[in-house]
Amino acid sequence: MIKLLHAADFHLDSPLGAAGPEPAVRRAELRRTAERIFEMAVKENVDLILLAGDLFDGTSPYLGTVEFIKRCIEKAGIPVFISPGNHDFYNERSPYAAGDWPKNAIIFRDNVISSTYVKSLDCYVHGRAFTGPFDDGYPLDGFGVVDKKSLNIVLLHGEVTQGRSRYGAVRPADIERSGADYIALGHIHMYSEPHVRGGTAWAWPGCPEGRGFDETGEKGVIIAEIEKGNTNIRFLPTASRHYFDIEIDAGGSAYPLQSILSALPDSSKNDIFRITLLGESGDTGIDIEGLKAALKDECYSVEIYDKTVLRKDIWAGADEDTLRGLFLRELRERLRGAPTPADEQKLVLAARYGLAALDGREPPTGGLSNEN
Numbered sequence: 001m002i003k004l005l006h007a008a009d010f011h012l013d014s015p016l017g018a019a020g021p022e023p024a025v026r027r028a029e030l031r032r033t034a035e036r037i038f039e040m041a042v043k044e045n046v047d048l049i050l051l052a053g054d055l056f057d058g059t060s061p062y063l064g065t066v067e068f069i070k071r072c073i074e075k076a077g078i079p080v081f082i083s084p085g086n087h088d089f090y091n092e093r094s095p096y097a098a099g100d101w102p103k104n105a106i107i108f109r110d111n112v113i114s115s116t117y118v119k120s121l122d123c124y125v126h127g128r129a130f131t132g133p134f135d136d137g138y139p140l141d142g143f144g145v146v147d148k149k150s151l152n153i154v155l156l157h158g159e160v161t162q163g164r165s166r167y168g169a170v171r172p173a174d175i176e177r178s179g180a181d182y183i184a185l186g187h188i189h190m191y192s193e194p195h196v197r198g199g200t201a202w203a204w205p206g207c208p209e210g211r212g213f214d215e216t217g218e219k220g221v222i223i224a225e226i227e228k229g230n231t232n233i234r235f236l237p238t239a240s241r242h243y244f245d246i247e248i249d250a251g252g253s254a255y256p257l258q259s260i261l262s263a264l265p266d267s268s269k270n271d272i273f274r275i276t277l278l279g280e281s282g283d284t285g286i287d288i289e290g291l292k293a294a295l296k297d298e299c300y301s302v303e304i305y306d307k308t309v310l311r312k313d314i315w316a317g318a319d320e321d322t323l324r325g326l327f328l329r330e331l332r333e334r335l336r337g338a339p340t341p342a343d344e345q346k347l348v349l350a351a352r353y354g355l356a357a358l359d360g361r362e363p364p365t366g367g368l369s370n371e372n
């Protein structure tokens, strides 16, 4: 049996810029997570580390980042296989072309599959590289393992699909025919449960850190234990921060703090939230600034968007023979004819301001926060 750590899509040196820390700070956090993953591999006592592409976000990462990764690999001291992806594809100007990678780094530099035999493990690692930003071919087309008594692992960046792909289509029939024990994939940024077809298992670890609200929730790497006919996979969380994009019903309240708090994960202090409030709010609208202040110590940062509508009983007053009734009837009429959701939101806001003025209250906070 061999034990390996399978990671992918670090996207080191991403430009970033979404919510959360300053991009340079977040980039340093991503590097620190990469370092921690190599440390985890040593602690888990794995035999191999597999990096399935897009280790760097581009083909010209900062020199310091490349040096940093080389030091991590050298320090880990176990074989580290790298299969360049569509972002960090291999060419002669790529950092992967340099001659000073540590001896235990094995980089696949060819577009077609080549194989390395690790004698101490009686294991072949087969892999290939993206050599441009797209790959319309079929990386596993015609591939089959030769030495079926040994363990055979395939490392590549690509998409499993029946159809075509610009990112290295791996067809299920190719997987079945490959005879490999495990195919370590990269490219999809979300962890996939292990799949099995024929005698071959495959999985994606996803990215080890999210970089924005399109990479939400837990992120990590895979620890796989592989023997002939049996592959066991465990997901190991690695992210130092998480992004959450959640929708919460305001439940008719201007200050739905309890609903928000109960929707937050247990330890959210390092995490980055985008909260969209739906349903009905009170007649003063949502107290966005108040909520943000109350959540300050609960999370690293929070954006709150008010997409609520006024509580319905507010509109009940529209039938009164009063100035308030006249005002609400007029707004209700316009709301019915509102051409877009943005117009609806403006009219709801007008109702909130108007009712506050009629009642001699302070105008609501929040404004047109949905217009982003």
Ligand SMILES: [Mn+2]
Pocket: 053, 054, 085, 086, 087, 157, 186, 187, 188
């Ligand atoms: Mn990719």
